[in-house]
Amino acid sequence: MITLYDLVFQDDRRPSPFCWRTKYALTHKGLRWTEVPVGFTEKDKIAFAASPTVPVIKDGDMPVRDSWAIANHLDKQYPDKPLFKSEMARSYALFINGWVDTQVHAALAPLIIGDLYDRVRPVDQAYIRESRGKRFGSSDFTAVQSAAREKGLPAFRLVLEPARRTLKEQKFLAGDAPAYPDYALAGAFQWARIVSPLELLASDDPVHAWRERMFDLYDGMGRKAKAA
Template sequence: MDIILYELVGHDTTRPFSPHCWKIRMALRHKGLAFRTEAVPFTKVRHVEGGFDRTVPVLRDGPNVVQDSFAIAEYLEATYPDGKPLFGSEAGRGAARFVESWSQRTIHPFVTSVALMDIYTLLDEADREHFRKTREAFFGMPLEEIVHRDPEHVEAFSRALQPLRATLKAQPWISGAEPGFADYIVFGAFQWLRVVSTFQPLAQDDAIMGWFGRCLDLHDGEGRNVPAA
């Protein structure tokens, strides 16, 4: 049976942008697995697989339905051991957990702070209403007041990336000699920004941008198949 990946989209269903969904799109390609995608706008997420959960990605593989990007990666690793490993070992799995925690506390808040209105403009009317209502309730202010791109904010973000930058100067991939799920975690965050916004916080000669370009080229250019904003 087909593997189905449910992905978050705006009004253009050919431009998935969720960082978590991108992790799994890349993981599936890494494993050499055939799959198809189902585009899901914000207001339809709760209906995926009969209301399976309230977030995507959701993966259906035959009778199995799995939600949460890390859980899906673990499922793929266990179910398809003949494909290229995503973690390599239990130590690699643990390191990927750390990378995910770091990315969600360092890169994701920054992308939100600079690109929230860009995401809003990508949505249809029903999703815009939902997005504004839920995000303004969470942040306690209008969307327009959340976004800020002042140089000090961008520079602070760049400094926070120094551990990543230093790692990529010592080795080609976050996972070491070959890409792994840790790379796809961080790639998903930068791909999120690339797909939704023209804002570029890092210089093109930054080691991180070199790594990101290599990620875009992986798996027959899977990341580049969706053009930048």
């Protein structure tokens, strides 16, 4: 029995990009799980895993923290339907993971931070003002977002160029079928979609077509999550 501790916003929204990686990984492997919603100020719920962040899973009695560690744990414990079919596939996924964490999220966050803040549970808003205020150098998130949007989307779209080139050649980042590199990038788009109505991609962008395929995947699992 697997329990996933998942970040929760207002109206039971679940936008965490890292938790989405785990949800896609579990679904890829045909594993079932139950979810425990965790607010930003409910870290006591994940204290058993000694983790300040979600996702955390409890697999039986075993706590596993961090989405990448969880993916590796799942492939080790449940070798069927691997997320990483080879050492090289695992390395490619690790590279994409790092690119999404450091480049895609960094380019995306200022574009959606105002909308995100508006959807954080009221009880968690002071925590976000403090923690994200430090990160952005201002807790006026509406102003941070407006400034980022004034600069426009080209800088964000440029960051996606490696994915765009790949998706011009093939259906998924991982090839003919989706795997962990796709889940890592799809998590970022789910995050954006759930907290903000901003359209990030041009309709003729190959990344746009891929994103639609990802939202449709596994009976529309991504699309079923309530959008902003």
